[in-house]
Amino acid sequence: MRAVLASEWLKLRSVGSTGYAVGAAALTIVLGIVWTLYVVSLADARGSIRAAAPEEGFLPLVQVSLAVLGVLAITSEQADGMLRTSLAAVPRRGRLLFAKAAVVGGVTLAASAAVLIATYTISRLIAGDRALGFNDIGLLDGLPTVLASALSVAVLALVGLGLGAATRSTAAGIFSVVSLLFVLPSVAAYLPAPWNTRVASIMLPNLVPQIAGDRLSRRLGDGVLPPWAALLVLIAYGAAALLAGYLVLRRRDA
Amino acid sequence: MSVLAAEWLKVRSIRSSHLIVGIGLGSVLLAAGLAWMAIGMYEDASPSMRRSARIAELEEVVVIVPQLCLGILGLVSWTSDRVLQTSLTIVPRRWPVLMSKAAVAGGLGLVVGAVTVFGTFFLSRGMLAGRYPVSGFAESWPILVPTSISVAVFAVLGVGLGVIMRSTAGAVAVLVGLVYVIPMIGGNLPEPWSERLGSVMMGALPREIAGASLASSVYGELLSPVAAALVLAAYALLPLLAGAWLLRRRDA
């Protein structure tokens, strides 16, 4: 297993797309700095302001970039035929997918945690003791939400990997992830109350605030899941997608 | 003309295009499901709750599905065209190939857009009328027409992004960024930037073209109908022209 992990780790870091994806996610740090400087200038002019936290506002950028990385980890091999060579080297298909999942999960967790914690910390440091709304709680008190966000990004990348393996197409894999991340939640929000909140509570992007014990949004209010249940649902998303991917990979001719 | 026919055959002959168009059309069923759930809630509600029951215009909620589908169809028609090398030697100029792909994707987008938007309108109004307050066709068609066209705009935008990015993953990511990520980020900006950015987002344009209200959304409503129509056209044409220009430079 260690050998297969080492192989998958080299595969991931030896292609350009990984750099682009992580780079796009890391753009959040730059955007976060620009954002905070702008908000600070507004606050200096008006006294105080209620602004969104940059690590939350730019989270979709991190989510999309690293979910694409997860999808590509399998679909790029299917597109160019490398998957056959890989399976000739590692005939146990479950083992190959598991190694990919471990590497994709580890890399995206590390990358998203680094990007989000950096964005979070730098913005608070720039803000200093000005009242910007997002910095009204202590530096350490905000960390659980940041870590939950990072975890959700890693799960999302695994969902991408699983759905990429299941659909066997880059476009279909990304479409599936985007549906889970944006399309379904935005449709669910239009349901009449209280169903909008109930359905929205099990939507992937809404699990982070529930894990951290925050409300979903101004319009939807509090979610229905306690933190532990939200965490379980998050893990279930990743597990279900990987299982679907495994079943397709195992049954289909390569 | 023969280039156009060839591109139409290319789209028609791949199974994935049928799937993409099928999912796009399937959004009508998604809307029907939402309407059905809304009816169930209405039946369970108390008389006072029934009087205040409201529901969003479902064709505007689910149109993101055909939009995204046709956008992907458009970009895939470029990025995964393995015959491209061959077809470019048959047709020496790349310009007609690109324009034909845009025309095919746009035409298909117009048909899928019209079918899903008008189909969803009539189906959901038929289901919801008598329970929820719903708008009639006479007042809604000025919004329905640009909403249908927006699906075609996505298809052409997809072709343009495919040419510029040259990779399926890159182009889909940028498409998603343009449609979902930027509006979500924009909604968090302080005024007046939130309103300004929200007014030029694709999701705001159909209602701005119709001069209808966007008060309850993350979008802005600063543009006049003519300006909004121009921005909508720019979404389709600017990436396409940029792609055509890049194409000429790359293999010069």
Added chain:
Amino acid sequence: MIELRQLTKRYGDTLAVDELSFRVEPGHVTGFLGPNGAGKSTSMRLVLGLDAPTSGQALVNGGRYADLRRPLHEVGALLDAGAVHPGRSAYNHLMCLALSNDIGARRVAQVLELVGLSGVARKKAGGFSLGMKQRLGIAAALLGDPGVLMFDEPVNGLDPDGVRWIRGLMRGLAEEGRTVLLSSHLMSEMALTADRIVIVGRGRLVADATVAELTAGYPSLEEAYMALTASSVEYGAAR
């Protein structure tokens, strides 16, 4: 040794491989011939466990490929030279495969040297010519120093120099006591390289003999092949 026993593979209503049985023995080059669509590539994929047989068995050294723990040490295969990530360097491409089977960097450098790609090892494989991709694919097959080797059309895209090099390489590998299965459409080349010939048509075995036996009744291997496969060149004809 490679052994096919009543191997059958059906895709939908097309029978790609039809009760195919033959053995490829070590110590000589076995040529694998047949018209396009005769089932050569499918048979090779079935041996590697990439496709699941509808019925029958494909065995390598008496066992199933999927049960091998570090398969590259026992079987090396070149199926599709184009199957490389265009953005990955030749060295990294081989290293990815090597790592998964506990093969070290020294061996990767060795096989790159052997196929003559050392000078471009750090270049992206996407920029390689078909001939260079063939060499890269051959390097991948040789990584684990395996006793069984399969090459699907390895001479496609190679220059005359490369064709001669492949001929020497194949014969050398067989002389070392390895099992070598080689498919090609170049009859004159095959006559120079192979000792035994297996011919398939429409998924069925047409001939399994030595080159000498096949050419006994005909002016050349090509004539023998044409005569033997005359009835099997129509694709997907109703049976």
